Amino acid sequence: MNKKLNIFLAGPRGFCAGVDRAIEMVKEALNKYGQPVYVRHEIVHNKYVVENLKSEGAIFVEELNEIKDKSRPVIFSAHGVPKSVPKEALELKLLYFDATCPLVSKIHKEVEHFDKKNLPVILIGHRNHPEVIGTMGQSNREIYLVEKKEDVKNLQLNQNSFVAYVTQTTLSVDDTKDIIKEIKRKFKNVIEPKKNDICYATTNRQEAVKKIAKNCDYFLVIGASNSSNSLRLVEVAKNYGSKKAILVEDVDSLNLNIFEDINNIGITASASSPEILVEKLLNKLKDNFEIKINEAHYQKEDIYFKVPQSLKN
Ligand code: SF4
Structure with a gap:
């Protein structure tokens, strides 16, 4: 008889409303304008999604000056862009569409608002992540980036003056709470x-993930190594009791020998990973083990972001 494996499947998992909308925007643009459509940066951080869109006629570039045919439309990724990017697109006379997630745009507006009030802005986030580059690029003034608690101590700002903070959308909820506490400890007016x-x-x-991690010997997070929310899920699984946790970037190359001495596996997928990859992983496990699936539902999600009307045919 096959070895038995208990699978704890996290819910919700996989695509979020912002990712759904961004992918839909590229598809609608291909539908409306034909091939090719350019996309600035990976529309969402997932290789499977990017390769699929490439096969449908999308061309991915990192900067607008890499666009060879300037008569074609370009879409900005879900992570958001600095203000200099739409400005450059206008200068190059490009037809552009912005797939920035509305929840990232909300943070851009907050930065603008604090800017108008001349408040120094602290951004909690990861250096060089495209979302952080985009948020920092909403202001002409210096934004103070803080990656960890210790960075707060080094901030060269007057402790008695008013300061504002914003955060990246895909951080660890727990770590961010600690950093915010530290900011409030250092500054009197936050x-x-x-x-x-x-x-x-x-x-x-x-x-x-927190709800099921303690049941698991091994936690598998389907996601990409350049995806902030994927990496945070691996950390959360470890911090909340899973003996091991790994990122699964490619289901095909997952070595099943790692399950030799274990019985309980947790599975989730990051906000940029499609459900088809979860199904692929479950099928691979089904082909090799006798599996029992326990699916947990922490919270129902029904958020939906509309694709801009201008992209509809
Ligand atoms: S993870 Fe959050 S902020 Fe990022 S695209 Fe999804 S809903 Fe928007």
Whole structure:
């Protein structure tokens, strides 16, 4: 008889509303304008999604000056862009569409708002992540980037003056709380965002993992190594009791020998990973083990972001 494996499947998992909308925008653009359509940066951080869109006629570039045929439309990725990017697109006379997730745009507006009030802005996030580059590029003034608690101590700002903070959307909920506490400890007058900047999808996926991690010997997170929300899910699984946790970037190359001495596996997928990859992983496990699936539902999600009307045929 085959070896038995208990699978704990996290819910919710996989695509969020911002990712769905961004992919839909590229598809609608291909539908309306034909091939090729350019996309600035990976539309979402997932190789499977990018390769599929390439096969449908999308061309991915990192910067607008790489676009060979300037008569073709270009779409900006879900992570958001600095203000200099739409400005450059206008100068190059490009037809552009912005697939920035509305929840990232909300943070851009917060930065603008704090800017108008001349408040120094602290951004909690990961250096060089495209979302952080985009958010920092909403202001002509210096934005103070903080990656960890220790960075708060080194901030060269007057402790008695008013400061505001915003965060990246895909951070660890727990680590960010600690950093915010540290900011409030150091500064007397802290202006907070109206609503938590860590988005609903990041929060729900992390909470779902927290609920089941303690049952698991091994946690598999389907996602990409350049995806912030994927990496955070691996950390959360480890921090909340899974003996091991790994990122699965390619289901085909997952070595099944790692399950030799274990019985309980947790599975989730990051906000940029499609459900088809979860099905592929489950089928691979089904072909090799006798599996029992326990699916947990932490929270129902029904958020939907509309594709701009201008992209409809
Ligand atoms: S993870 Fe959150 S902020 Fe990022 S695209 Fe999804 S909903 Fe938007």
